[in-house]
Amino acid sequence: MTIIAVDGPAASGKGTIARALARHYGLPCLDTGLLYRAVGLSVLKAGGDPDHEADALAACDFDAPLLDDPALRSEAVGSLASRVSVHPGVRQALVQRQRDFATQPGGAILDGRDIGTVIAPDADAKIFVTASVHVRARRRYDDALAHGGHPDMDSLIADIQARDTRDMSRDHAPLRMADGADLLDTSDLTIEAAIRQAIALVDAQLEGRR
Numbered sequence: 428m429t430i431i432a433v434d435g436p437a438a439s440g441k442g443t444i445a446r447a448l449a450r451h452y453g454l455p456c457l458d459t460g461l462l463y464r465a466v467g468l469s470v471l472k473a474g475g476d477p478d479h480e481a482d483a484l485a486a487c488d489f490d491a492p493l494l495d496d497p498a499l500r501s502e503a504v505g506s507l508a509s510r511v512s513v514h515p516g517v518r519q520a521l522v523q524r525q526r527d528f529a530t531q532p533g534g535a536i537l538d539g540r541d542i543g544t545v546i547a548p549d550a551d552a553k554i555f556v557t558a559s560v561h562v563r564a565r566r567r568y569d570d571a572l573a574h575g576g577h578p579d580m581d582s583l584i585a586d587i588q589a590r591d592t593r594d595m596s597r598d599h600a601p602l603r604m605a606d607g608a609d610l611l612d613t614s615d616l617t618i619e620a621a622i623r624q625a626i627a628l629v630d631a632q633l634e635g636r637r
């Protein structure tokens with residue numbers, strides 16, 4: 428069984444890298460941010476308060492098809508996800524689902540904020556993907572433009588900074604580089620180069636464990 432943990436801040440490119448690693452190693456992949464986004468969107472739909480733990484907890488029992496809802500991908504829902512994810516009860520409610528995915532026969536790749544620290548601390552390989560705030564905001568900007576939106580760079584930068592601060596400073600499972608993780612800064616890398624480097628880092632970690 429091979430478990431690969433990919434963590435990092437918003438728009439660092441961790442999902443792109445996790446999916447490429449999944450193709451390369453023939454493993455299933457879980458974007459764990461979607462689980463928190465589903466909770467955030469469910470609270471909103473129920474008219475609850477994302478900062479109120481009981482409202483957020485009630486939303487953890489969402490229906491699986493919600494994970495395919497394109498509305499989950501918006502920056503606004505990303506921000507809601509970040510607010511519900513500070514509650515320890517919400518994190519606890521989502522842990523087993525992620526661990527079950529990680530420990531399926533053959534293993535898996537998971538990307539998120541606490542995969543290498545909390546969900547799979549004994550993962551066979553761990554990567555922490557990052558990029559400068561400006562580069563990450565630029566990626567969100569380009570995505571929004573490509574989808575016909577009218578993005579504002581300053582508000583994207585502010586949203587990403589607010590999300591980084593909340594994710595890194597919360598008491599439970601804060602975003603940080605896990606022990607044994609390799610850092611991959613994608614600020615100046617093309618997608619192809621970032622994927623090549625990620626595969627080289629994972630290969631080296633897997634080789635080191637043999």
Ligand SMILES: Nc1ncnc2c1ncn2[C@@H]1O[C@H](COP(=O)(O)OP(=O)(O)OP(=O)(O)O)[C@@H](O)[C@H]1O
Nearest residue numbers: 437438439440441442443460566613616617618621
């Ligand atoms: N190295 C790169 N160079 C240029 N663009 C990139 C690079 N890596 C990812 N991107 C683009 O940046 C955007 C965000 O990437 P991605 O969704 O992989 O980030 P993420 O860290 O998973 O974000 P999220 O906060 O949604 O979890 C996507 O449009 C992706 O194609």
Ligand SMILES: Nc1ccn([C@@H]2O[C@H](COP(=O)(O)O)[C@@H](O)[C@H]2O)c(=O)n1
Nearest residue numbers: 437459460461463508509512539540541
């Ligand atoms: N393992 C995780 C994954 C995500 N979160 C929180 O959800 C927010 C949205 O995540 P994206 O990866 O889809 O951007 C994120 O800002 C985190 O607050 C988490 O706590 N743990």
